[in-house]
Amino acid sequence: MRIVVGDKSPIIDELQSIFPDAIVAVQPVRDNVPTVWVRQGSLKDVLGYLKSGISKPFRTLFDLTAIDERLRVSRNGQPESDFTVVYHLISYERNEDVRVKVALKGDAPSIPSIVKLWPCANWYEREVWDMFGVRFEGHPNLRRILLPQRWKGHPLRKEHPARATEMGPFELPDYRAEEEDSRLQFHPEEWGLPDYGPDTRYIFLNMGPQHPGTHGPFRIVLALDGEVIVDAIPDIGFHHRGAEKMAERQTWHTFIPYTDRIDYLGGVMNNLPYCMAVERLAGIEVPDKAKVIRVMMAEFFRIASHLVFYGTYAQDVGAMSPVFFMFNDRERVFSIVEAICGGRMHPSWFRIGGVAQDLPKGWEKLVGQFVKYFPARLDEFLKLVMHNRLLKARTKGIGVYTLDEAIEWGVTGPGLRACGLEWDFRKDRPYSGYDQFEFDVPTGQNGDAYDRGAVRAEELRQSLRIIEQCLKMMPDGPYMADHPLATPPPKHLTMHHIETLIHHFLNVTWGPVIPAGEATAIVEATKGNNAYYLISDGNTNSYRTRIRTPSFAHLQMIPLIIRGSAIADLVALLGSIDFVMADVDR
Amino acid sequence: MDLAIPVILVIVKVLLVIFVVLTFVAYTTLLERRVLGWFQVRLGPNRVGPWGLLQPLADGAKLLLKEEVTVTAANRWIYLVAPLIVVTCALTPFAVIPFAKDLYLDRIFDQAASKFVLNTGVISDLNVGILFVFAVSSLGTYGVLLGGWSSNNKYSLLGGVRAGAQMISYELALSLSVIGVLLLAGTLSLTQIVEAQDSVWKWYVFRQPLGFILFLIAGSAEIGRTPFDLVECENELVAGYQTEYSAMKFGLFYLGEYAHLLFLSALMTTLYFGGWQGPFFPPIVWFLIKTFFFAFVFIWIRATYPRLRYDRVMAFGWKVLLPVGLFNVMVTAFVYTLWLQYRG
Numbered sequence: 001m002r003i004v005v006g007d008k009s010p011i012i013d014e015l016q017s018i019f020p021d022a023i024v025a026v027q028p029v030r031d032n033v034p035t036v037w038v039r040q041g042s043l044k045d046v047l048g049y050l051k052s053g054i055s056k057p058f059r060t061l062f063d064l065t066a067i068d069e070r071l072r073v074s075r076n077g078q079p080e081s082d083f084t085v086v087y088h089l090i091s092y093e094r095n096e097d098v099r100v101k102v103a104l105k106g107d108a109p110s111i112p113s114i115v116k117l118w119p120c121a122n123w124y125e126r127e128v129w130d131m132f133g134v135r136f137e138g139h140p141n142l143r144r145i146l147l148p149q150r151w152k153g154h155p156l157r158k159e160h161p162a163r164a165t166e167m168g169p170f171e172l173p174d175y176r177a178e179e180e181d182s183r184l185q186f187h188p189e190e191w192g193l194p195d196y197g198p199d200t201r202y203i204f205l206n207m208g209p210q211h212p213g214t215h216g217p218f219r220i221v222l223a224l225d226g227e228v229i230v231d232a233i234p235d236i237g238f239h240h241r242g243a244e245k246m247a248e249r250q251t252w253h254t255f256i257p258y259t260d261r262i263d264y265l266g267g268v269m270n271n272l273p274y275c276m277a278v279e280r281l282a283g284i285e286v287p288d289k290a291k292v293i294r295v296m297m298a299e300f301f302r303i304a305s306h307l308v309f310y311g312t313y314a315q316d317v318g319a320m321s322p323v324f325f326m327f328n329d330r331e332r333v334f335s336i337v338e339a340i341c342g343g344r345m346h347p348s349w350f351r352i353g354g355v356a357q358d359l360p361k362g363w364e365k366l367v368g369q370f371v372k373y374f375p376a377r378l379d380e381f382l383k384l385v386m387h388n389r390l391l392k393a394r395t396k397g398i399g400v401y402t403l404d405e406a407i408e409w410g411v412t413g414p415g416l417r418a419c420g421l422e423w424d425f426r427k428d429r430p431y432s433g434y435d436q437f438e439f440d441v442p443t444g445q446n447g448d449a450y451d452r453g454a455v456r457a458e459e460l461r462q463s464l465r466i467i468e469q470c471l472k473m474m475p476d477g478p479y480m481a482d483h484p485l486a487t488p489p490p491k492h493l494t495m496h497h498i499e500t501l502i503h504h505f506l507n508v509t510w511g512p513v514i515p516a517g518e519a520t521a522i523v524e525a526t527k528g529n530n531a532y533y534l535i536s537d538g539n540t541n542s543y544r545t546r547i548r549t550p551s552f553a554h555l556q557m558i559p560l561i562i563r564g565s566a567i568a569d570l571v572a573l574l575g576s577i578d579f580v581m582a583d584v585d586r
Numbered sequence: 587m588d589l590a591i592p593v594i595l596v597i598v599k600v601l602l603v604i605f606v607v608l609t610f611v612a613y614t615t616l617l618e619r620r621v622l623g624w625f626q627v628r629l630g631p632n633r634v635g636p637w638g639l640l641q642p643l644a645d646g647a648k649l650l651l652k653e654e655v656t657v658t659a660a661n662r663w664i665y666l667v668a669p670l671i672v673v674t675c676a677l678t679p680f681a682v683i684p685f686a687k688d689l690y691l692d693r694i695f696d697q698a699a700s701k702f703v704l705n706t707g708v709i710s711d712l713n714v715g716i717l718f719v720f721a722v723s724s725l726g727t728y729g730v731l732l733g734g735w736s737s738n739n740k741y742s743l744l745g746g747v748r749a750g751a752q753m754i755s756y757e758l759a760l761s762l763s764v765i766g767v768l769l770l771a772g773t774l775s776l777t778q779i780v781e782a783q784d785s786v787w788k789w790y791v792f793r794q795p796l797g798f799i800l801f802l803i804a805g806s807a808e809i810g811r812t813p814f815d816l817v818e819c820e821n822e823l824v825a826g827y828q829t830e831y832s833a834m835k836f837g838l839f840y841l842g843e844y845a846h847l848l849f850l851s852a853l854m855t856t857l858y859f860g861g862w863q864g865p866f867f868p869p870i871v872w873f874l875i876k877t878f879f880f881a882f883v884f885i886w887i888r889a890t891y892p893r894l895r896y897d898r899v900m901a902f903g904w905k906v907l908l909p910v911g912l913f914n915v916m917v918t919a920f921v922y923t924l925w926l927q928y929r930g
Contacts, residue, residue: 205740213822227744227896318812318893324626390813390892567744567822568895 009034011098014054015046022046024079027101030280031519033088035099037079040111043102047117050089050098058089058098059407061114063548064124066132067535071158074516074538083109083134088520088533088548092407092423097520110135113142120409123556131156131244141192146237146585149183155245156544162242162249191221191233202230205567209238213316213571216581220558220570227566232559236552239581247545251511252278253352253487255542259532260346262547263583265305266526267337269298271350276431276521277532278352281514282485289477290354291433296367296470297340297349298432298523299463303374304333305526306456306463309578313453314385316575317394322385329377336366352512353486358479364471371468378461386450386457395449399561399573402447409560410553413528414455415577419447425524432523436473437466449576456578485512511540527551527578547586551579600681603709607680611844612642617878618844618885625889649837657830661736668733669835672842675726676849682715683852684708684777686862686870707862707869708777715776716768719853720761723808726842727753733839734827745826748816748896755903756807756814762911763800766918767857770794780861791858796914798858802883804907805854807899809846812888816896851880 012034016023022042027035038046050058067084069075081103089098104111113136114121125136126145133154136142144151153160161167172180186204188196196202208219217238223231243262247255259270272294279286286294307330311323334344340363341347341356349356385391401411403419416423424441426434442458444451480490484499487507493500506512516538522531528550537543554577562570616631616638623630631638656662686707712718727750734746767790771779783789791798807814816822823829828839855861855876862869864876894902 203740205744212824314892318815319891320622320812321626321889324628328627388892390894393898394892394895566895566897568816571822 009096011054011096012036015049018049019046024103025077027078027518028076029099029519030283030517031277031521033097033099033520035101035518037101037103040102040104043100044112044114044117046100047087047089047114050100051117056091056093058091058094058096060090060092060410061087061118061120061124062090062097062410062529063088063531063533063546064114064121064128065533065546065548066128066134066156067544068132068156068158072535072537072543076516079103080105082106083132085111085128085134086533086546087114088531092421095428099520104134108133108135110137112137113139115139118408119560120553120556123552130154133157144237146240148237150180155242160245162245186221188223191235193221193223193231193233196223201225207570208235213574215312215574215579218555218574218579218581218584222567222570224567227568229562229565229567229570232562232570234555234558236555236581236584239585241582241586243586244545244547247542247547249541251540252514252542253507253511255545256350256352257346257348259547260348261582262549262586263305263525263527263530263551263580264345265301265308265580266530266583267297267301267304267345268294268341268347268349269301269305269523269525270530271348272298272432273521273523273525273530273532274534275350275352276523277519277534278514279481280519280521281517281534281536282352282483282512283515284353284481284483284486286354286432286481287478288433288475290479290481292436292470292474293355293359293479294350294432295434295437296467296474297337297347297355299466299470300333300337302463302526303460303467304330304337305578306460307333309456310381310385310453310460313575313578314391316571317391319385319388319391322381325377325381325384329374332370332373336363336370339363339366351480351487353483354478354480359474364474367467367471371464371471374464375461378457378464382457386454392450394568394572395453395576397446397448397450398565398569399449399452399576400447401557401561405557405560406447409557411528411557412550412553413524413526414459415452415528415550415554417441418444418451418455420445425522425529429522431521437469439463439465449572452576452578485514487512513538513540514542522548525550527580527583528554549583549586551577551581551583554579555584600709603680603685604677607677607845607848608841611841611848612646614844614848614881615645615840616641617881618888621882621885622889625886646837649834652833654835655832657737657739659738660830661738664732664736665830666835668729668736669831669838669842671729671732672726673729673838673845675722675724675729676842676845678722679719679849680845680852681709682712682718682776683849683856684711684780684861685852685873686868706777711775711777714774716764716774716779716857719776720757723846723849724753724757726846727757729839729842730827733831737827737830739830741824741829742827745823745829748823749810749827752810752814752816752899752903753808755900756804756907759800759804759903759907759911760808762908762915763797763804764857765915766790766794766797769915769918769922776856776861780856780863783860783863785863786860789858789860794858794914794918796910797918798854800907800911800914801854801858804903804911805850806884806887807903809843809850809884811847811884813891813893814899815888815893816899847884848877848881851877851884854880 012026019042022039024037024039029035065086069081069084083104085102087100102111113125123145125139128134129142130144130146131154188204203224205222205224207222208214209217219235221233222229243258246258256271259274260267262270307326311326314322337347338344340359341349403421406416406419420443422441422443427441439462442455444455480486484503489500489503494504514536516536518535520531520533522529531548533546534542535544562573620630631641634640634644684707688707730749731746734742770793771782828836831839859876862873864872
């Protein structure tokens with residue numbers, strides 16, 4: 001990995017030549033992403049140029065977040081800022097990223113909204129408003145998105161308490177309870193629905209947060225004309241646990257178990273981008289064996305997660321049996337995971353610099369059995385689910401979005417590939433040694449619910465292929481990097497080697513001190529692209545941890561897709577998106 | 587005395603049939619859960635009694651002892667009556683289903699029995715039996731519709747509306763599919779229809795194959811089973827019209843549904859598979875074997891298929907089943923008339 005210090009990429013040169021006054025600074029970061037600071041006034045011009053003016057444009061707003069910079073010590077020549085808003089763009093044509101930052105001053109900062117430029121900025125800006133209190137001028141509906149509307153303060157600001165014990169005791173007197181109850185009354189206009197008048201013929205149906213069809217606490221308010229959805233307003237935040245705030249209290253090492261629970265079906269797949277980002281900050285090179293082990297475990301979790309998808313997808317259109325078959329096989333995956341990691345759904349098994357342990361004796365036998373067993377099952381599942389005519393009737397041509405819409409709205413993963421774009425981070429930006437493996441990237445053509453299912457069904461087979469190659473090519477060598485910041489250091493050395501003993505002591509009790517800097521790591525996770533954007537201030541814990549999850553972007557798009565369809569189609573669409581609410585709300 | 591005995595005997599017979607039917611309904615729920623378990627590589631309920639045989643009792647006790655919750659916004663009386671309508675309309679048609687040839691009463695009461703006209707394997711051999719069946723079981727739709735409407739819940743309402751529309755549409759196809767059998771049998775009495783099928787090759791399933799398939803499809807839509815279980819499909823409508831029902835009121839809906847399932851299986855046996863006719867075993871055994879076979883078929887379908895979308899179900903009912911049903915009636919009438927001409 002190359003560490004970029006003050007390096008200039010062609011994209012920055014181009015921006016500087018076109019907007020000579022707009023670029024305030026170019027920031028060196030640890031992850032190769034060209035990062036420019038832009039004057040607030042020219043933000044829209046720069047982003048607009050990047051989106052449509054430039055050749056091979058950056059059409060995806062991958063992430064939009066903010067940083068409370070007020071307590072940051074090591075700024076390394078970054079412009080003065082109290083709050084920084086960060087835009088992360090991706091161009092699939094260029095296979096390049098660019099990061100645009102805007103410095104904001106004062107306690108009630110504001111910045112022009114870019115919703116008109118990227119409609120998917122809507123939720124991201126609401127989240128930044130919710131978490132940081134940054135006001136987006138011109139935003140159509142700037143309400144809190146994750147926290148209750150009546151929350152006081154903005155939690156990701158540094159002065160906001162991180163633990164309940166730092167706040168006053170919780171009280172809910174009767175009058176407050178009644179007030180809260182009365183606020184549950186549904187008023188269409190509060191939700192950004194048009195005023196249909198008192199004699200409206202529409203039914204407003206509140207689907208969720210407790211509903212069997214919504215896969216967790218997800219609420220979607222529907223305006224119905226008979227059974228036809230006139231409008232849909234998704235509401236999230238019921239699963240919000242403040243993982244990003246927790247990251248600022250935990251050491252770099254002790255945050256790993258929290259990442260497991262972001263996409264709770266993804267297990268160690270969540271550890272991977274986090275550990276990779278920390279390793280980029282620390283400059284740790286992970287040994288080959290650890291890389292292959294990581295790939296193998298990540299692919300096992302892809303299988304486990306896709307099996308849940310497969311079953312619930314069929315269940316959502318009314319087939320009740322497949323989900324049991326899938327869960328049985330997921331159980332087999334978990335028994336292998338358990339034999340290797342000790343844990344099942346949330347093993348928290350990756351470490352900064354490698355993995356927690358070497359593979360146990362006899363792991364080849366377990367994995368080998370599974371590799372032999374599973375393909376026949378996959379054929380059976382295809383017959384049972386994907387080739388079923390009723391399922392085809394329920395999913396073909398349902399929940400369609402075009403490739404352009406998908407790129408525009410930040411859809412990633414199988415949902416993007418179902419539209420026909422062959423883009424997979426494992427292939428296009430190989431990480432953790434994925435370039436050593438042979439596998440195909442399945443794509444669809446129609447971008448409908450059926451293709452999203454079919455793409456995942458094929459991905460199961462490809463994951464199995466990768467696992468088979470891991471089995472055959474597992475290298476020898478250490479499972480942990482030989483680096484002072486690798487946590488914990490190799491245990492067998494601690495009793496013989498004083499340096500290792502000290503590092504072990506420090507890294508485990510205080511946590512490793514990661515050098516100041518910024519780095520993003522993106523992986524092809526189970527449900528799309530999962531990214532960790534880490535900012536270290538040269539401390540034992542993270543200054544800011546931004547978790548970009550795929551499902552957040554996917555859910556935002558639902559109203560666009562579903563208007564004019566029936567309720568049954570909404571359920572098929574939700575099933576085909578494959579989201580978990582923990583991944584949306586974090 | 588001469589008057590009292592028949593009355594008592596009739597009441598005893600009716601109660602006996604109701605008791606037996608209810609027991610079978612209860613065990614159909616167990617059958618469904620165990621069979622689904624086998625289909626889905628799991629065990630199903632097997633803890634209460636041997637092979638879970640006491641499970642229906644435990645369920646019944648649980649439902650009876652649960653707290654009755656009535657939604658405050660519900661239209662109370664209609665809300666309470668709706669499950670009763672469903673159960674009544676599901677149980678009443680059993681009155682005309684012939685479950686055996688006779689009851690061997692002559693062995694108990696000597697010759698006196700023949701006087702009472704009780705020695706038949708049916709509560710009432712109505713000469714318009716099949717009309718009675720359709721009339722009563724259609725009324726059951728009211729229970730569902732009213733239950734959904736009176737709960738004052740949008741999911742219930744949508745479920746109720748779906749139920750109303752679906753049942754009315756498929757009632758038509760169901761009736762049409764039966765007309766073929768009625769033409770061939772020349773009677774509306776179910777007992778005579780059974781007696782007309784006195785050997786296997788005379789079973790109407792072989793003479794009315796299309797009619798049978800229509801009946802199977804329309805029937806499973808009529809009782810709201812997969813792939814037509816839109817009325818209560820949980821992924822969309824939570825539990826449809828039953829959403830706001832709890833405890834025994836929910837139990838009654840449940841009972842009504844399974845009674846309806848069992849009744850439809852019994853009707854299919856009667857109309858197309860020779861009812862209680864069969865060699866070696868006593869008639870009642872044949873009747874039960876055939877009936878439970880069809881109950882099994884319905885469960886099997888449920889374990890296999892996804893559900894259709896609501897609008898497609900309606901379109902299928904009106905645009906496919908109805909024309910095919912009419913076609914079947916016309917072809918049957920035509921061929922049968924020709925055959926009569928040729929023969930006579």
